[in-house]
Structures are given as C-alpha cells and as structure tokens.
Amino acid sequence: MTEQPSIDQLQPGQLLARGVCRHLASHDFATIEEFTPERGKRVDVIALGPKGEIWVIECKSSRVDFTSDQKWGGYLEWCDRYFWAVDVDFPTELLPDDTGLIIADPYNAELIRMGPEEKLAPARRKALTLRFARHAARRLQGFRDPRV
Numbered sequence: 001m002t003e004q005p006s007i008d009q010l011q012p013g014q015l016l017a018r019g020v021c022r023h024l025a026s027h028d029f030a031t032i033e034e035f036t037p038e039r040g041k042r043v044d045v046i047a048l049g050p051k052g053e054i055w056v057i058e059c060k061s062s063r064v065d066f067t068s069d070q071k072w073g074g075y076l077e078w079c080d081r082y083f084w085a086v087d088v089d090f091p092t093e094l095l096p097d098d099t100g101l102i103i104a105d106p107y108n109a110e111l112i113r114m115g116p117e118e119k120l121a122p123a124r125r126k127a128l129t130l131r132f133a134r135h136a137a138r139r140l141q142g143f144r145d146p147r148v
Contacts, residue, residue: 011061016085023110048129057084059085066084084101
C-alpha cells in the first residue's frame with residue numbers, strides 16, 4: 001500500500017482538513033479531501049451526510065491564504081451548505097457572516113456557525129453524489145493497488 005504522509009509532513013490547510021474530516025466522521029458524514037466537483041474547481045473538503053446532504057468546507061490557514069483566494073463563491077453552487085474551517089487564531093471577522101464557520105486543529109473541530117442551507121437541484125445532487133462515490137472508490141483502489 002502507498003505510505004501516507006505523517007502529520008508533520010502536512011501543510012497547514014491539510015492539518016485543518018484532517019481535523020474537519022475527523023469531526024464530520026463522528027456525525028456520520030463521509031468526506032473527501034481535495035475533491036473536484038467540475039473542471040477548474042477543487043474544494044478542500046466535501047462531505048456527504050447521512051441524509052444525502054452535501055457540504056463544502058474550505059480550509060484557510062492564514063489571512064493571506066483567505067485574501068488571496070477569490071474562487072470560493074464558485075463553490076456555493078456545489079453544496080447544500082458552505083463552511084470555512086480555520087484555526088483558533090484566525091481573524092474570523094474576515095469571513096462572510098452568511099457562511100458556516102468551523103474552528104479546527106489537526107485532531108478535531110467544532111462547528112461554530114451553521115452555514116445557511118441552499119438545497120441543490122435534484123439532478124445536480126444525483127450527479128455530484130455519483131461523482132463523490134466514484135472518486136472515493138478510485139482513491140481507495142489507488143491505495144490498495146497503486147499501479148492501477
């Protein structure tokens with residue numbers, strides 16, 4: 001099997017994503033890091049909930065990381081709820097009030113503010129759920145057999 005990087009080899013945003021995924025798993029969400037809902041877009045974390053709800057979480061490790069990334073608005077059409085995940089020292093006043101907020105570290109996270117719900121259209125939900133499932137299966141197969 002392919003060796004996973006140790007925690008000290010992860011970038012700051014990856015450490016936040018790790019904590020977010022651990023937290024969401026405790027609420028029966030399946031997650032994928034670095035997921036591409038369509039060409040040209042890559043979300044840090046996408047989560048599929050037990051009732052089929054789809055959340056997108058963007059992890060920001062610093063003020064510069066946040067201010068230099070203007071793509072996030074394009075991710076809203078790919079989820080039912082949108083969240084920022086930041087660490088406890090992040091200046092949260094920079095984040096839009098009409099988005100969700102998660103405070104995270106490499107080991108866990110806490111949902112501070114629920115993102116408003118904007119339900120996906122049924123056709124988009126079906127297509128995105130299928131893409132999620134296929135991506136997760138391919139990634140698992142890649143771990144089990146890296147030469148495929």
